[in-house]
Amino acid sequence: MGPPNAGKSTLFNRLMCRESNRAYRLGSDKKKGRSIGRIGYRNPSKRSGGAIVSPVAGTTRDRRECIGSLGGITFRLIDTAGVDGEKIDVAFGKKNKTSMEGAMIRQTMEAARVSDLVLLLFDGRLGITSDLLETIRWLRKINHAPKPIDSDTDDNSNSFQSSNRHHHREIVILANKLEGDRWASMDKDNVLDNLAEISRAGLGDPIPVSAEHGDGMADIAVLIAKLTREKRARLGLPEESDSDDDGEMKKTDNEIKPLQLAILGRQNVGKSTLVNSLLGEERVIAGEIPGLTRDAISVPWYWKGKPVKIVDTAGIRRGAKRERSNEIEDLAVLDAMRAMKLADVAVLVLDAQARNIQRQELAIADSVVREGRSLVVAANKMDLIVDADYTAHDFACAVQDQIEQRFPMLRKTPVVAMSSLNGENVHKLMPVVFKARERWARVIPTGMLNRWLEEVVDEHSPPMQQGRPTKIKYILQTKGRPPTFLLFCNVTELPIPYLRYLTRSFQDSFDMFGMEVRLVVKKSAENPFSNKSTTNKATGVGGWQGRQKRFVAGLKRTGTPLLKGKRTQRKK
Ligand SMILES: Nc1nc2c(ncn2[C@@H]2O[C@H](COP(=O)(O)OP(=O)(O)OP(=O)(O)O)[C@@H](O)[C@H]2O)c(=O)[nH]1
Numbered sequence: 001m002g003p004p005n006a007g008k009s010t011l012f013n014r015l016m017c018r019e020s021n022r023a024y025r026l027g028s029d030k031k032k033g034r035s036i037g038r039i040g041y042r043n044p045s046k047r048s049g050g051a052i053v054s055p056v057a058g059t060t061r062d063r064r065e066c067i068g069s070l071g072g073i074t075f076r077l078i079d080t081a082g083v084d085g086e087k088i089d090v091a092f093g094k095k096n097k098t099s100m101e102g103a104m105i106r107q108t109m110e111a112a113r114v115s116d117l118v119l120l121l122f123d124g125r126l127g128i129t130s131d132l133l134e135t136i137r138w139l140r141k142i143n144h145a146p147k148p149i150d151s152d153t154d155d156n157s158n159s160f161q162s163s164n165r166h167h168h169r170e171i172v173i174l175a176n177k178l179e180g181d182r183w184a185s186m187d188k189d190n191v192l193d194n195l196a197e198i199s200r201a202g203l204g205d206p207i208p209v210s211a212e213h214g215d216g217m218a219d220i221a222v223l224i225a226k227l228t229r230e231k232r233a234r235l236g237l238p239e240e241s242d243s244d245d246d247g248e249m250k251k252t253d254n255e256i257k258p259l260q261l262a263i264l265g266r267q268n269v270g271k272s273t274l275v276n277s278l279l280g281e282e283r284v285i286a287g288e289i290p291g292l293t294r295d296a297i298s299v300p301w302y303w304k305g306k307p308v309k310i311v312d313t314a315g316i317r318r319g320a321k322r323e324r325s326n327e328i329e330d331l332a333v334l335d336a337m338r339a340m341k342l343a344d345v346a347v348l349v350l351d352a353q354a355r356n357i358q359r360q361e362l363a364i365a366d367s368v369v370r371e372g373r374s375l376v377v378a379a380n381k382m383d384l385i386v387d388a389d390y391t392a393h394d395f396a397c398a399v400q401d402q403i404e405q406r407f408p409m410l411r412k413t414p415v416v417a418m419s420s421l422n423g424e425n426v427h428k429l430m431p432v433v434f435k436a437r438e439r440w441a442r443v444i445p446t447g448m449l450n451r452w453l454e455e456v457v458d459e460h461s462p463p464m465q466q467g468r469p470t471k472i473k474y475i476l477q478t479k480g481r482p483p484t485f486l487l488f489c490n491v492t493e494l495p496i497p498y499l500r501y502l503t504r505s506f507q508d509s510f511d512m513f514g515m516e517v518r519l520v521v522k523k524s525a526e527n528p529f530s531n532k533s534t535t536n537k538a539t540g541v542g543g544w545q546g547r548q549k550r551f552v553a554g555l556k557r558t559g560t561p562l563l564k565g566k567r568t569q570r571k572k
């Protein structure tokens, strides 16, 4: 926490535990920049997955959370928006400001409320400013506010119930940007003049640190270790052993994997409003200013007892519409695309007032399926459609038609028409999302697949190639998420229209809409399971039955037996 531009996000990124925050375990930004496809961004920047860092004051808006780690201790880490005099006036009701200012301070206040330790950062090179002093006064006031039921016991639910238990938060002041010997060599008059004020606040001397260079992290580590020990003693927990936190992490790994849900769309279509409506609280900042959301905010949540990680993302404008020099917007789009790549299901939010799906939205839909994610469309702001002849159903059909024209494989993509602002039909979204994930991850029994193949080939056989009949002998699912199949044929390729026919028929038969169905053609002289000579003489198990057994066992074990096998062979 601290004034704008103090280096809070830089410190957040430094303390972020990349191991535990899997969302950030991808390769280099440069590499991902290439695969983003049509949406693209101009500046991959130096950042690799944390909060957006920029010299522009007021970059961070939402409260961003992750698991932090320092000195072997893991903890919940929160980045907040910069606090200045104006926002504090808003907080105390002295000034009526835009909903954005008010929402920013509410989010920051909530972060302070749920924390055991507040690291109050300021730019040590500037000395102590009036903004910092005001922030200190404000923090002292909220320091004695009730703390919610211990966040340790409530980490995943995100529902901070209030308790009457008063809790003292430790506030520590960090003088940032003092790398190397800057602190020792700087003229501290300005700082010392104001130290008395800080002392009066009972906050002790500032600790010189450099978030960018990592100086002073040992001091923060000692502080966190001390607080952790104290908290354990308070809660009556045994002394921490070295492996304790690792154990906790492993336990979390083994729990049911949450559904990763990314909320995507153009600016101002109502993504944040939808997230808040689903969560039933003002968790992210929503408002009429376009481009309000910047960081992709991931919120753990339970829907009907099922874990979900919902990610609100920045609105995506077409590259051409973005200002050339707007690095923050580029970074925000990059973050949104990263969230999409990690999602199981992506909800594309549209503004129903536009009547037609926009080119940019089609580009987002295209990126979602190219990345192998499952797509659901939310037609928002239906309350603003006053035309009685134009119903939610009409809109849903129009959207489906337009998507189909551009991307035939995306026909019948599920569309939910709703109004996030008044909550109408919002409850219909999550069942559709869960169904979409279930289908996307589905593994279809080989027998069922081959019966389907026989039927479709009987109905419409593949065209001859080079005067010879084309034979599709067998089909196997090599992978789910997205569904991927291997077609064993007597040719290396099947004509695209025929592949389309197979895909359409497959989608109709297995109800797999809103995702790419990947059909890979493999030339094979024989049906892979008809070779009886593979019988193991020792066990007597073999032929196609043995192969199929091993295949199914492999599929259960890894989900991608064939691809894995290939990879291993290459490595050798
Ligand atoms: N020299 C130096 N610069 C730093 C250090 N920490 C952060 N910065 C720079 O300060 C600028 C602001 O950093 P941010 O982390 O975005 O600051 P913030 O407090 O999150 O800013 P807001 O989002 O505006 O509240 C960036 O240009 C950083 O590179 C540091 O330790 N030393």
Ligand SMILES: Nc1nc2c(ncn2[C@@H]2O[C@H](COP(=O)(O)OP(=O)(O)OP(=O)(O)O)[C@@H](O)[C@H]2O)c(=O)[nH]1
Pocket (backbone or CB within 6 Å): 265, 266, 267, 268, 269, 270, 271, 272, 273, 274, 285, 286, 287, 288, 289, 290, 291, 292, 293, 294, 313, 314, 315, 316, 380, 381, 382, 383, 384, 418, 419, 420, 421, 422
């Ligand atoms: N009438 C109406 N207004 C809505 C609805 N959903 C959102 N809004 C309004 O649309 C505006 C934008 O909402 P946000 O939720 O901030 O939109 P966003 O897509 O997150 O915007 P960015 O942060 O710019 O990407 C706000 O003024 C909302 O009140 C809706 O269902 N009906």
